[in-house]
Amino acid sequence: MKATSLRLATALFVIAVAASAGAAENPIIWCGWQADPAHPLSWAAVRNEVQPLLANKNYRGAYQLILAKYRQAQEAVRERTPNAVSFEAELQDFMGGTTGRTSFQFIDRGPNESQLLLKAKTITFPCGPDTKLGLDGVYATFASKFPEQTNIGYAANLIFVASGDEVQNLLGPAADVIDNRATGYRGLLLDGLPMWPWELYLNGRLFGMHSLESPVPKYQVVFFRPSVGMEITWPSQEEAKAEASIGVEPIGFVRYTGSDYKNWWGASALVTLGTADHGAGLGVLGRYNNYAVGVTKRKNTDGVFMFFSYDFYDLVNNKEKRDKAADELLGGLRKNLEEGKKQLESK
Amino acid sequence: MPKSNVLFLIHGIGNHSDGWALDAIKTLGNAAKSYPGFANANQEDPLGDEIEFVPITYNEIFDALLERFKDLAAQFEPLNDAQLPSPIKKIEKLSGEFDKETVRYLGDAILYRGFRLVRNTVLLKVMATIARKIQSTGLSRDGTPVKYGVLGHSLGTTVAHDALHLLATTPWLQADDALAKLKQLTPELGQNLADRVGNNPFSPKNFMFDAVFMVSNTSRLLFTTDEDPYHSTVRPVGPGDMKQAVCGTFYNFDHRLDPVSKLCKFRIHDAWRPDVEGAQEPTLDHLYEPNVHNLSHYLLHPYVYGPILGHLAPSFSRADWREAWNRVDNGKFSRWGPEYSSESLRKKAEAALTKLLPKSSSDENIGKLIAIYESLKDLEEA
Secondary structure: OHHHHHHHHHHHHHHHHHHHHHHHHOOEOOOOOEOOOOOOOOHHHHHHHHHHHHHOOOHHHHHHHHHHHHHHHHHOOOOOOHHHHHHHHHHHHHHOOOOOHHHHOOEEOOOOEEEEEOOOOEEEEEOOEEOOOOEEOOHHHHHHHOHHHHHHHHHHHHHHHHHHHHHHHHHHHHHHHHHHHHHHHHHHHHOOOOOOHHHHHHHHHHHHHOOOOOOOOOEEEEEEEEEEEEEEEOOOOOOOEEEEEEEEEEEEEEEEOOOOOOOEEEEEEEEEEEOOOOOEEEEEEEEEOOEEEEEEEEOOOOOEEEEEEEOHHHHHHOHHHHHHHHHHHHHHHHHHHHHHHHHHHHO | OOOOEEEEEEOOOOOOOOOOOHHHHHHHHHHHHOOHHHOOOOOOOOOOOOEEEEEEOOHHHHHHHHHHHHHHHHOOOOOOHHHOOHHHHHHHHHHHHOOOHHHHHHHHHHHHHHOHHHHHHHHHHHHHHHHHHHHHHOOEEOOEEOOEEEEEEOHHHHHHHHHHHHHHHOOHHHHHOHHHHHHHHOHHHHHHHHHHOOOOOOOOOOOOEEEEEEEOOOHHHHOOOOOOOOOOOOOEOOOOOOOOOOEEEEEEEEEOOOOHHHOOOOOHHHHHOOOOOOEEOOEEOOEOOOOOOOHHHHHOOHHHHHHHHHHHOOOOOHHHHHHHHHHHHOOOOOOEOHHHOOHHHHHHHHHHHHHHOOOOHHHOOHHHHHHHHHHHHHHHHO
């Protein structure tokens, strides 16, 4: 009678703890079942011993402790089956660094089973009602029928959780590297010197040699890049000419100076086609950010031409700002004019 | 209370603002509510404590780039036509084209597939979001592993495929010598981590997604990785290949009448036969709206939402998961939506979709994909 009451009280306690833990800690093991905190290999049972080791980053110590507890639990069950032999071999391999932690990850294969995929063997944990195995889809039935496999399941979960702490150390540094690459490529693409589609393609091909593990390229190739500018020549004061011009850079490069890809300098070969009939100009161009200055020579004309290109991309982008500035300037001029008129009238 | 598990959602072609996944999340929530496991859940947000949805957007990169092309071409507008050489005239005319919807659609697929710098930018954004979320959430919560899933839709299946493969196979830490720095700071720990974890904590031996859900898979048509989708690491783990697979289970959801996924169709049996235990490709032929390609339409089906909830929502028990399978067999889930109650309407809708299915392998290119997208849009609007 006493023993029955004790069992009942223990069972109620386990259910209560499991229910409260379920709300706060979500202790799911395999098959979506909640862990029994009274099991010697449950997280609740070993937490106080394992957590300090993990906090001190003594992972090897934590794995050894789990292995010892696992062996202890299995000794109380029966002789080792092939499942247990394979599992212990996998544990040894893991501790020796020859296999990874995902060997201990439960793989859900549909609603009816979860699996541990070890190197040498797959251990299946049936989840559903199974008349052959005498299972009803409830954890307690499984645990009472297969205590050895239950121990394996709990130990796998412990190793998987503990080793997650170890891997967590490197998730931050790896995420930082990926973040940096992401920011760099975004900067190159959307903040750097705008690329025409063929330049975008060519730069991708050229920098294809850089896999994602390498830093983001700091150079950009300029290729048949057209832009609008102004060409000026002044062989003498009388002969000074200025005309709208289209510049094409057949080949060149840009070097970025910061990690945000907002500043750059570069140089290109330059061909210009003026709007007046002076023939094509050939020369070179230097670039700093959105500003470019070139020097060209034309076959039928003496003297050199200077090509100025405020990269019109920026002009187009800042149209609103320019219009506002122009309005302010015109407003100021009008005001001055009206004041001047008034002064003249009063005189 | 922190949410239990995490599902990354990766969108397909077209405009997707930050709230693009709300419909899909609502559809999943509505499905969950009809199961006993959610009887006591908050009926407004039944999955609120169960799954953290992380929708990832990348189409703003395509849009910004197309704007840049447009602005570059627009610089020639102030000049007279007579002043422009003919190649420049052609370029100038392009600026008006970039606003067209077709170009925006075409742009997404072509910029991704054809331009490495664009692709790198997109994939790195996706990988950075996934990596940072996993790092900040952690791998376990008080003794319970956190489960991670990835769902890609349409072009998003290609992006998911490429990003997951690269995340798993790139030696991230070697490049920045982060491990060397760690070894300098704490020699013993640094050495142990280098030996046991290696240069990529996201490699399959260290980290595996519980499940990958590919909805209307385009990855064979558009993939950009060195390994094609039949041979890459984006596959379900099988016995003995822990170092090669990024997920525990792989689902390929393909509606019978969805023309998008039929271009270079992904078939699990062609991919991994005979080792296909961890991969599933259920038959889907329900009809609730004219555009069967829509993500929300896919998610209505118990064969689709069942595994998603089964893997990631703790309250969705195995009995609920089995019930989801049964709802198809016992007719509780009707194959026809309320708008298709009459036989003639069904036949008409099926005929319209069948007409869009690619006829031969010569049809399998990006141009055909875009034509299909446009036709589906027309169907939806009609």
